[in-house]
Amino acid sequence: MSRDVVHIEAAARTETALALLLDHDVRTLPVIDGSRRVVGIIGLRELARPGRDVGALMSVPTITQAHLPAAALIAPLTDGRNHAVVVVDDEGRLAGIVTQTDLLAAVASRAGNSRS
Template identity: 50%
Template sequence: LPVTDADGGLVGVVGLRELTKATDAVRALMSKAGTASPDTPAMSLLPVLTDGRSHAVIIVDAERRILGLITQTDLLAAAARVHMADPTLAGA
């Protein structure tokens, strides 16, 4: 889950597992967010989304305002659509 500051800028992320830990401050639970710009090629996000830790990459503008996010499922679905659209890959 993305965490933002008062101006809406991304400051980090908190996972659902971390939220179950007893603490009084979100800051203590945050980790660095995997980010990309809107112009980043989607398939270049594979290393981040397959690192075993990250489930999403947050898409941000130059001011680190959140524009959206790409999840592992989004990228897998896009890859499947490309695969199915290419007849030379259909039998692979």
């Protein structure tokens, strides 16, 4: 799980979201409210639609909690739609993000450890 997550607020402009995606070379940004609660997710697919504010274009995020096993992320991260799962704390605040690359690295690490 990545904890230093690039994110954006719902009231932000779409131009800001696009700049963050490109500058940080990420596919999706969690969208948060003023209390850091996750309210959506936005990526290039959403930004291709007309609109000026992130909140108007964001999609419903796939969310998990940090205490759940990584194996629970296999289905959502291999469904062909999700590139990331947002990790929240017990109050729904942004705690991290798990990408397809993170999951693959965890599986590979486990496979390497089981050979020892």
